[in-house]
Amino acid sequence: MRFSHVSCAENCGLIMDPECSRLLPALCAVLADPSQAVADDTCLEKLLDWFKTVTEAGSSLLLLQENPCLVDLLSHVLDLKPQDVSPRVLSFSLCLAGTFAAQEDCFEYLQQGQLLLGLFGEAGPLSWAAWSVPTVRSGWIRGLRSLARHPSGLHFLGDSGALDALFSLQGDSSLFVASAASQLLVHVLALSMQGKAAGSPSPQGSAWPTCAQKIVDHVEACLCSTAAPQVTQALNVLTTTFGRCHSPWTEVLWGQLSPLVAHLLESDPIPAAHSLVDLLLSVARSPVFASADCGLWETMARMLSCLSPTQAGPLALGTLKVQHCPQALKSQAFKILLQPLVCILRATAQAPGPPGLLDETTEGGSMTVDTLLSSKSACVGLLCQTLAHLEELQPLPQRPLPWPQTLLVEAAVIVLQLCDGLAAPSSSEGGRLCGALAGCVRVQRAALDFLGTLSQGTSSWELMPQVFAVLLETLESPASSPTVLKKAFQATLRWLLDSPSPPTCLNLGPHAPLFLKELFPVLQKRLCSPCWEVRDSALEFLTHLTACWGGEADFREVLLASEVPKLTWQLLRDPESYVRASAVTAMGQLSSQGLQAASESSGHPEGQQGLVGELLHILSVDSEGFPRRAVARVFTEWLRDSHADVTRDTQWFVATVLQMVSRDLDWEVRAQGLELVQVFLAQTLGQPNPNCPYAVTLPKVTPPSPLPEVLRTLCQLHIFDFVFRALFDCDRPVAQKACDLLLFLKDKTAPCRGLQEPGDSSDVTSVEATLQRWQAGEQGEPLGNLEPEEVLAALRSMDLKGLQSRLAESSDHVEKSPQSLLQDVLATVAVLEENVADCY
Template identity: 45%
Template sequence: MMHHQLALRFLCDDGGIDVIFTLQGDPSLFVASAASQLLVHMLTFSVESETTKPLSTKDGDWPACAQMIIKHIEDSLQSSSSSHIEQSLNLLTSLFGSCCDTWTEVLWLGIAKQIESFWMEETVQAHHMLAKLLLKVAWSPVFCDTESGIWALVTSALEHLTPVQAGPLAVGIVRHYNCPQDVRIQALTVLLQPMDCILRAASQPLEYAGLLDESVSDPATVESLLSSKSSCVNLLCQTLAHLEELLSQMRFSVDLPYTSLLHSLTTILQFCNGFLRPASPLGSTISRNLINCFRVQRSALDVLAALSEKKACDTLLGSLFDVLLAYLESPNTNPTVLKKTFQATSKWLVRLRELSCSNSQWQQTEKILEDVFLVLQKRLCSPCWEVRDSSLEFLTDLIKSLRDQDEFRQSLLSSEVPRLTEDLLEDPESYVRASAVTAVGHLAFITYFAPESPATGNQYNKENTVAKLHEILSTDTEGFPRRAVISIFNKWVREGCIGQLEDTEQFVSRVIQTVKHDLDWEVRLGGLELIEVFSSQTVCRLCVLNCPYTSVSAVTGCIHQNSSLLIFCRAKVFNFLFQSLCDCDQPLGQRACDILLALRCRFYPVKTLKDSQVAEDSYAGHGIAWLQRTLRQGSLAQNILTDGGNRVDFQDPESMLLALGIIDLEELHDELNKSSDHVEKSPQSLLQDILASVGTIEENEADCY
């Protein structure tokens, strides 16, 4: 309705707008939010449709409906009712977040003084909403001018709000592209002040430089918050979350003191596990508040992981890994905290590798890796399945990042980790089996597929591992391990690890014969992805084999075409592809059709076989006409082995060549990609629903939602 002036006037003239004002305070948050959004729409539409000249702060310049809404906002802001103040703040936040017209600046000038007065009033409890509103205004392009009064308000807010209230505002201001440098530094100071206080409380005298030269607000406020357990945890969790956001999302125009920040993080982690005995009374209080606090541990480890990408944190690596290893070794470490510790350790080991390459710190790297694998051996044998699962994920991450590093490979292969990892393929927990499959699959890049992999028993172990994974794919009762196996097989084939073309053909054939009967559609989809990778690699390899030094001629192109088609037929690729076209899970049919279209482009690069007018006897003799009719009926799975003249030999290259050229794959593609909306949302379907409800509305009455 709010696209029409008559509807707007109707609501304003006949009391409808008063109802909407009342509904802002509805007990239902959905209704209250809808009322606020509707008022924003009404105000915007009224101004944009009824004004012809720039507006001023004078009421007479504004349209009638806009005047009513603005007066309601101003009255609510001056009200003694906190709920009315919050309603108007919500409305203004929505307005400045969605509307960027110049008239919003005029509106802001009329209420800015009232907004600023709220910083000083203890009776106003909506400081978090005030900070959110201020942030929306600051980000509005209307106020992008650095000389606008918004930055003075931001400065005032950062000074008067508590650290908890100012945190969201500070992080939003730091990310602002047009924020003045002094305001950005002030916002950063708000975020870093709790970390600075932690660092200063940890030791007397201070061993490391603090994070801040001076504070924005009274340090006693932060110290007071850190002295109470609940406020200490809340403040640190919020601060750490903001720091992680900044470290992972932006480049600073103001550099952070990364080394001091890293030291502060390790100090927090030592407070949490009780390994640090601070000298100051405040440090002792903070230590008692944080002991075994999982929330702070998780948040600090997230920031620690993000900090690994910064280049100015290299001087504290020894003490950093001491803290990480202490968490990895401690039996009291919570499983979720342990998972976060693994993630942070993985990132810092990658950072350590970069330093080792540049500074020749081989001995330090070797010792750290040795300690890590000793801990990992114990964790892989943990009675807690979450710990075993996190340990396997950690190992996989390490292999992905460090498998080319000699020190890493030597440390890994000299430990018991490879054997323990293979043992976990038989773990009773399906999640652990799936993670073990992934770890073993990546471990194979070091143990079997690398040129310098150990020679003793290598062939037997490789075949044994492949057999174990295929057994899981064939017999595991849970879907997660089977999905992991087909994913690893895909990765092996994609990276050319299986061997010669003949070996890959046999491997792919065996795998797809297994997965085509799997009840999990994601496993079957993995089989189609395997075919896609295999077909692409087959074509590329045959091109190289047939014509390694010259461009492919018409003769060699024909040989290559026939050879690849024969390989696909022997591997029983087409059988699976055509069966998948009629799979009850639509993504499989779509993927199979895409693969068949790609194959047809390779075999018929200029025109399809249909255009060459194939003889009718040849067309019918191979049962292709039957195949096309069956595909249109979506019943291939039931009729794929039909007896008589309609049988199609999916391993016959000539039949498959005919099928690719004759079957209308484009039509199938369009059908498979058509969503059900064209039926469910059609006018006919709507009429059927209406007719079905006629006469039975009281019996089948339903809520409109």
Template identity: 45%
Template sequence: MLHHLPALHCLCSTGGMDVIFTLQGDPSLFVASAASQLLVHMLTFSLESETSKALSTKDCDWPGCAQMIVEHIRESLQSSSAPHIEQSLKLLSSLFGSCFGSCYAAWTEVLWLDIAKQIESFLLEETVQAQPLLANLLLNVARSPAFCGTEGNFWTLVTSALEHLTPVQAGPLAVGLLKLCKCPQDVRIQALTVLLQPMDCILRAASQSLECAGLLDESVSDPAAVESLLSSKTSCAGLLCQTLTHLEKLLSLKHLRVDLPCVSLLHSLMTILQFCNGFLSPASPLGSTISRNLINCFRVQKSALDVLAALSEKKECDTLIGNLFDVLLAYLQSPNTSPTVLKKTFQATSKWLVHLQELSSSNSQWPQTEKILEDVLVVLQKRLCSPCWEVRDSSLEFLTSMVKCLRDQKEFRQCLLSSEVLRLTENLLEDPESYVRASAVTAMGHLAPIACFAPESPVTGNQYNRESIVAKLQEILSTDSEGFPRRAVISIFTKWLREGCTGQLEDTEHFVSRVIQTVEHDLDWEVRLGGLELVEVFCSQTICQLSQCPYAPVSSAVPSSTPQNKLLQVFCRAKLFGFLFGSLCDCDKPVGQRACDVLVGLRGHFYPMSTLENPQEIEDSPAGRGIAWLQRTLRQGSLAQNFPVDGDVGVDFQDPESMMLALGAIDLLELHDELNKSSDHVEESPQSLLQDILAAVGTIEDNEVDCY
């Protein structure tokens, strides 16, 4: 409504603005936030519609509605009421964070010059209620094009905020400034210094000699404030978690315009982790206090391990890699490491193992790497036998990650296959916990190409041959009572098929046929959907193998050529068509959609151009009567869930000629459109709306629908 000037003027002249100003302080946060957003929209629209003359910082007559809002902000900032000050700071933050700050640079500068002194006074007077809001306000103002220059009083105020705000309040401001493209370099360096102060304090506190340097040469604010927070049991973990989260965000940026001291930062992270597990006894009193505060602190451990994983991308950290793995192995071995922290440790170890492998390849330092790998695998074997299912699950996920990243390294394969990891993983296929069984299936699926399928595989004997592993996974697919392991099996089978691990075409045909006969009766729709993905990959690969050229168009709609006949015969022997046409009637829509996609793709291969037969002629033929029935059944959609695929209705799904006829005669594109049509065309139709209105009219007062 307020995007129309008459409505805007009416509201301003009838006292409506005072109502909105009052609602800024509503007890409901939703109402208060909506009031602030409404004021932002009104001020922006007022400037769009009513500004007629050129603007300068000296001549700044605000339009009527905007003037009322700006005057309200001024009065609130100068009042002695803390709630009014907070409301105005929130409104300003929303205003500068909206399109106003980016599209109205001149007005932004005018408004900022009007309130800058008051904002500065909040910083210097250390008004407790206002300070937490100042960081977000300054950050939103900094994003405005009006303050892109490297000079000006605004950036002086920003550096003052970095000095005067508490470390907890200054952290979000600092990381926000470091993400800005046009922040002055000296401000950026100060922001980084603020972020690194807690890490610097950790290094200095852990030092046994005063000569040991920390991260920083000098501080922006008083180091005593950081030391005080780290000395307190209640604030130590909070400050470190916040700092570590900010550092992880910075490390994820592709282009960071300041240089992070990665080596010192890694040293500080290892110190924090050693404080947390009690493996470091600092000599300084402050270090002893911090160590007591952090012992077994899971929050800090998880945050530190996240940053540690992010640092694996930095090559300058290579000098500390030996010490780093000592810390990681200590966590992997310790019985006091919680399951969630262990999972993070596995993730960090995986990333650093990849970095270690790259380092070994370039520097020929394999003996050291081999020793680290052996130590990691020894710990992994122990963790795979843990009584805690979360630990077994995380261990299997770590194993899968290692195999994915290092499978091409001969030395890794030798270390892996000479350990007990393969046997223990196979045992976990029968774990009582379904999540663990699913992870064991995935891990075994990645191990099998190394241990069982590769001709040069060092593992010999019947225990680990291809047939036994495939048989075990097929048994899980057909008998496991939980959906997670069955989904994992079908996903692994599809992966093997893509990578060519299932053998020659005849073997693959038998394999796919057996899998889909199991999958089509599965009660889990995601398993059935996985079966369709398997079929899609099989069709694509078979077409490429049997066609003379995988991208050549087919010359005729009649399958007279040998490759076309062979294709149809392979697909029919594998019983693909019964599975695909049956899936079109699946009660779960994604299954029907995927089946239709596969059939449309097959039709495009066998019928590259519009060559459909006369429907009446098709229906008159013996096979055609069954095809006509099939099309009528498919139009019923999920109503035809008991879909017969045994040929009793005159449709032979294993007859190449009948299936060729079905692909050409059935309107798959119409089915495709129907399956992909959402319910909105019913629910959002005018008829549905009218029915809602009539239903509402018929309700009595006690039954009126609440708009929320």
């Protein structure tokens, strides 16, 4: 293949590093040699990313002229025997050629030697044995995607037979290849129609550009096919088109194809129903059709009535989310969503809500009943889908009004009772539902999630007794699985905290105190469960409940009368680390609310040393990180909230905690220790710098101490030893926190006039030398007893701003240079050759 030289009028300058240009011939030789093996696809992908960056920054044509080895590589791939071409290298070459041809002048240059036709035409890789490898087909599509960015590229696709190959690849055995082919067809269609005004293409399509016309003709043929896969392929292309393209020409396209789409509804069963739902919703969401009268709503209404209950659910939910959807269609969609729950209520002798709203839900009800009763899997699937859809719809502002809150709460309660085997069916259908749903964990989880969501908004306190009753039944049931119990605790918490109370009632509402008296014996039982997941869920529930209601007299009375505080204390020594961590958090919250007295006076030896001693013991000896992290968080919260056990001797508390935290191998514990220091500094120096990302909002505390006195205190507590050591921590989050903290302190001490200038004393030099050794990784030597002047000197001598900027960079900011990448690829090949030789 011969390429004529194209001279440049101006010297555009080097667009590639000279050293990289020097290495490129060797790289191309390795890739073109069938006997050489590149280690993996990762290095080739990095090379493609690099070439893309280079071509986007300059001229691809100039790049090829200055590095002819790149063209030689592409030509050599075509000159090799098909069986000698590595699929990996062939895929790379196809992507690389497309990257160069993305610029039109470079495209024309490559076309002179028919190189692009050889790589992407019908006589190229499509006829080779390597075409059977999905990687090659994927690389071919990626290359075409890059190439099809200008009119010349579009003409090439239409003339080279590439479009026909893409049509075929839509049904590829590889889902990745099939998806990429469909995506490329959408890309070509949108690019072909770019700039077309509304009405420019006629409804018959006689004015469509060539590529667009071929794609539309193919879609029409697929929509008329009797084969479901072809129908699915056409619908997927249209769904993506209407989802991405919001130009006026899409209205013309829909007008041309909508009769064929509507005709699909006449088949029984409807082919590719799921894809058809996606298409209709994609069109409905497009702003082009917000006010257009194109028969879309009539088609959606027809489809809602034609689909099975399981198929209609996603379409109904999507319809209700469309802002400009007609009200009649929304009403139809909402009734379809409600129908399974209405059938459940009727089968268990429950009234299906107020008259009027659901008068028409009997339409299609027999089909829903048939689905619910056809099999256990069908019943479970439909109910889980319905509950999930209604849960998603409930908090949305466009949800239908009036919202049938009472009906939905009653339905969720009945479903849970059916799962628990406690419902009383009033018909044979109800009995069959009991058998299908008894002990069904999937439905229980979905119903509990939905019931928890219903606590928000328009909940009525009259509904709380039946909600509390079914939640208590679920929590008490020995058949409830750990996941069901966790969701039951979550739903209980939401109803206790979210439900409104009548103005005349206590803050807890009229039903909560009685419910709590029944709940705490169950909570005690679950805290003693042999299953650690259950104990953990119960502790999390207790923590959240105490945080919200710890100050309520009714709650405190019930809690202190129970064994819950004592059991929580005992779980600090649980064999499972997750439970120990949750117990630490729960005890920390109980103590903050003054509710731990029962545990500390329980007569156990560990209770006599107090909760602080017990938590310090965990921080110092627990072998797992989760409990130690929990202790560090609790101590920080206690310091922030001026906990009584902390304020007795704050300096001793901070020093003791930091002594343990500084030796901890878990970086999150060390980072939490720095958070504790930040709180301590904020309380002693005043409010922190608002620019500090770790600033804390504190309650009113005693007036700040004079700065020199504060610095002496910090030195006496050896806080700087911990913070400076953390500044050079191997874990970046720890170093970041330490740097931010020291910057805050440096900012506070900048105007300090109460201390002498340190000068050039040997002590200051010794401190700086120690810090330099720490930075180099030698952290065995301590700083010793520091003086405030030495600390100030160290702070002023360090470039903390520069260090902060370096630490803020992502962990992968030190990228390998292109030169290193090329060297690594070449070195990898050499290593592979050595390994082959060593085998013999």
